[in-house]
Amino acid sequence: MNYDDIEILFAEDSADDAVFTIRALTKSGFSNKLHHVVDGAAALDFLFCRGIYADRHNTHFPKLILLDLKMPKVSGIQVLEAVKSDPKLKSIPVVMLTSSNEGPDIERCFELGANSYIVKPVDSDNFFHAIKEIGMYWMILSQPAH
Amino acid sequence: MKKIDADELSIANREIAFQHQEKEDRAAELIIANKELIFQNEEKERRAAELVIANKELAFQNTEKENRAAELIIANKELVFQNEEKERRAAELVIANKELAFQNTEKEHRAAELAIANKELAFQNEEKEKRAQELIVANRELKNAEDSIRKLNEELEQKVIERTAELEAVNKELGSFSYSVSHDLRAPIRAINGYTRIIVEDYGEKLDDEGNKALRSIINNSKKMGELIDDLLAFSKLGRKQVTLAEVSMSDLVQSLIHDLMFEDGENIPVFKLLALPPAKVDKSLIRQVWINLISNAIKYSKYKSITTIEIGAYEEGGMVVYYVKDSGAGFDMQYYDKLFGVFQRLHSQEEFEGTGIGLAIVQKIVDRHKGTVWAESILDKGTTFYFSLPKFYY
Numbered sequence: 001m002n003y004d005d006i007e008i009l010f011a012e013d014s015a016d017d018a019v020f021t022i023r024a025l026t027k028s029g030f031s032n033k034l035h036h037v038v039d040g041a042a043a044l045d046f047l048f049c050r051g052i053y054a055d056r057h058n059t060h061f062p063k064l065i066l067l068d069l070k071m072p073k074v075s076g077i078q079v080l081e082a083v084k085s086d087p088k089l090k091s092i093p094v095v096m097l098t099s100s101n102e103g104p105d106i107e108r109c110f111e112l113g114a115n116s117y118i119v120k121p122v123d124s125d126n127f128f129h130a131i132k133e134i135g136m137y138w139m140i141l142s143q144p145a146h
Numbered sequence: 147m148k149k150i151d152a153d154e155l156s157i158a159n160r161e162i163a164f165q166h167q168e169k170e171d172r173a174a175e176l177i178i179a180n181k182e183l184i185f186q187n188e189e190k191e192r193r194a195a196e197l198v199i200a201n202k203e204l205a206f207q208n209t210e211k212e213n214r215a216a217e218l219i220i221a222n223k224e225l226v227f228q229n230e231e232k233e234r235r236a237a238e239l240v241i242a243n244k245e246l247a248f249q250n251t252e253k254e255h256r257a258a259e260l261a262i263a264n265k266e267l268a269f270q271n272e273e274k275e276k277r278a279q280e281l282i283v284a285n286r287e288l289k290n291a292e293d294s295i296r297k298l299n300e301e302l303e304q305k306v307i308e309r310t311a312e313l314e315a316v317n318k319e320l321g322s323f324s325y326s327v328s329h330d331l332r333a334p335i336r337a338i339n340g341y342t343r344i345i346v347e348d349y350g351e352k353l354d355d356e357g358n359k360a361l362r363s364i365i366n367n368s369k370k371m372g373e374l375i376d377d378l379l380a381f382s383k384l385g386r387k388q389v390t391l392a393e394v395s396m397s398d399l400v401q402s403l404i405h406d407l408m409f410e411d412g413e414n415i416p417v418f419k420l421l422a423l424p425p426a427k428v429d430k431s432l433i434r435q436v437w438i439n440l441i442s443n444a445i446k447y448s449k450y451k452s453i454t455t456i457e458i459g460a461y462e463e464g465g466m467v468v469y470y471v472k473d474s475g476a477g478f479d480m481q482y483y484d485k486l487f488g489v490f491q492r493l494h495s496q497e498e499f500e501g502t503g504i505g506l507a508i509v510q511k512i513v514d515r516h517k518g519t520v521w522a523e524s525i526l527d528k529g530t531t532f533y534f535s536l537p538k539f540y541y
Contacts, residue, residue, distance in 0.1 A: 016337040023344070070329070099336075100328035100379075122332055122372025123365075124340035 003046070003053065004060040007033035007139065011043040011079065012068040012097065020124055021066070021097070024131035030139065035062075040074025043067065044082055047089060061092055064138045069098040069105055077108060084113040093138040317386065328379050332372060339368035370502075377504040381489065384511045389429045393539065396423035396469065399430070400458055403437055407445075414449050416473075421459035424467050427539040432512045439505040440471040440532050446499055447530065448475035466518070466535040474529035486522060509534070 008030055012018045018036055025034055037043050043065075045051040049058045065083060067076035076096060083089045093115040098105065100119060109117055116134050121127050342364045350358055400423060409415050426433065441456070448454040457472040478486075478493045485491040487510040492503040506520075513520040513534045524530040 014333060016333070016340065019344075020336075020340045099330075099332050100325065120332070120336060122336050122339055122375075123369045124336065124343045127336070127340070 003035065003056045005033060006035045006060075007063045008035070008066060008135070009043060009046055009062040009064075010034055010036045010066045011038075011040060011071060011076065012036065012066070013038050013071045014068070017068070017097075017099075017120060020127055021131055024128040025135055027128070028132045028135055030135060039071045040067075040076060040079045043079045044074060047079075047083065047086075058088070061089065063092070064135065065092055065094045067094060067096055069096055069109075077105060077112065080109060080112050080114055093141070095134055095138060320382075321386070324379055324382060327375065331375055335368045335371050335375075339365055339372070342368070374502050374504075377502045377508075381504055381508055381511065384432075384508060384515070387432070389432065389515050391427045391429060393425055394428050394430045394433060395425050396433075396460070397425075399434060400437055400441075403434070403441060407441075414451070414454065416445055416448050416454045416456045419455055419457040419459075421457070423458070423460045423469060424462075425539060426467065426536050428516055428536060429512075432515070436509050436512050436534060437471075439509050440534075443505060443532070444471050444473035444475065444530075446475075446501070447477075447494075448473050449499075451475060462538065463535070465538050467538050468533050468535045470531050470533045472529065472531040477524045477526045477528050477530050479526050480524055483522070483524075487520070 008025065010018070010021065010025075012021060018038075022034065022036065035046065037046060042051075046053045046056070047061075047065075049056045065079075067079050069076040076098075080094055080096065083092060083094055090113070094113070095116040095118060096109045096114045097118050097120060106117060115138065118130050118134060121130065342361050345353075346358065346361050346365070350361070353361070397420075400420060404418050404420065441458070444456045448456065451474060454474055458470070459472075460467055460469045462468070476494070476499070482493050485493065487506045488503075489507040490503040491507075492501060494501075509532075510520050513536070516536055518534055518536040520532070520534040522530055522532045
């Protein structure tokens with residue numbers, strides 16, 4: 001599989017939330033350039049061309065990373081930290097997704113250099129608009145690191 | 147014969163010589179006798195002089211004797227007086243003796259009484275000893291009790307420490323519980339809402355009106371449930387949130403809130419009458435929530451009035467600044483006033499005015515945490531005024 005033209009890396013462990021997010025992105029015209037992984041470890045493998053992504057070229061990077069905060073194995077915060085402390089990756093915009101605005105994570109995300117933060121609203125209509133807007137915004141603004 | 151005469155002459159001479167001698171002796175003796183006489187005369191004169199002195203002395207002694215006699219008379223009189231005094235004393239002594247006798251009798255009585263009293267005292271002493279013994283026992287019990295109290299206090303202190311730790315743990319648990327509720331409870335509701343919307347969007351045409359209506363109802367209800375969860379969490383968070391006070395310009399705050407208000411097409415947009423608002427020392431994010439809730443309430447309950455004004459102002463009263471939001475909306479019946487600030491309490495139906503019933507409970511909790519009060523006045527169909535007071539901020 002060719003991962004080199006992937007524009008959005010999307011890490012989300014909830015199958016339902018993945019359906020809604022992908023649907024929103026698809027309707028906004030980004031679906032064919034999106035890659036979905038189900039945990040932080042897979043996201044890191046993708047970004048650092050390891051494991052099943054070992055044959056991916058480390059000269060091509062996504063234009064946007066969407067990270068769910070709570071994921072098994074490696075959390076979204078850990079992925080964020082790895083991305084923002086890597087000289088090649090740190091300029092890729094990272095948008096954090098979370099189910100709630102509770103907890104101490106929000107501040108930590110901004111400290112680590114997250115570019116945006118979306119609390120997934122219960123109403124999927126609002127969610128759709130949020131994903132669409134934030135996707136468009138960062139995709140248009142984003143300047144690839146290479 | 148001549149020898150005899152010579153002898154006789156010598157004897158006569160000797161006789162004459164002897165007589166001469168005798169005469170001389172007599173003369174000498176006479177001289178001595180005269181001297182003696184002179185001495186005796188002098189002695190007599192001396193005696194006479196002494197006699198004169200002795201007579202003078204005698205005369206002095208006589209005068210002295212007379213003086214003594216006079217003194218004796220006085221002394222006798224004194225003696226008589228003293229004798230009388232003695233008799234009087236004797237009489238008094240008799241009385242005193244009688245008194246003494248009486249007192250002795252009395253003393254005997256007293257002694258008898260004392261004997262009784264002593265017996266009583268002895269009995270009381272025994273009693274005292276008994277009491278002392280009892281007191282010792284009681285003291286021992288008291289000491290034991292004190293020891294128990296001390297022990298209990300120590301246990302209590304330990305318990306307080308444990309409870310505090312438990313409470314802290316519970317608080318922490320509550321925090322993570324809130325997080326869980328917020329995170330995990332929202333996820334399935336979000337899924338219900340999302341999938342229903344997919345059905346509506348992708349398959350709505352294949353369903354009749356009834357079916358679509360049911361799906362809309364699912365969407366609205368799940369949305370409502372999400373709001374309830376969010377409001378409940380916001381409310382529970384208020385109790386735990388630290389209040390950070392800073393000077394806030396209430397005028398700027400309210401102005402920016404009104405400026406940021408978003409109205410949907412066809413919505414009844416009220417006219418805002420913003421009067422001067424004194425600054426306050428408050429937690430800005432919390433007080434912001436108070437204004438949002440009160441202003442959005444005023445807008446919501448004014449929506450059926452054709453032209454509506456919302457007045458926002460303030461006044462000072464007794465060291466407090468009272469801020470108010472006055473609408474001319476639906477109002478409410480003051481007999482239900484006690485339900486106004488309760489959690490999930492509503493005075494209007496969902497159909498009339500949507501809402502979760504937590505907004506005013508949040509307002510009250512925030513104002514409470516600022517040591518202020520919140521209250522309202524309303525006339526049904528005429529409008530409502532919400533007031534909240536905050537300690538006056540001197541700057």
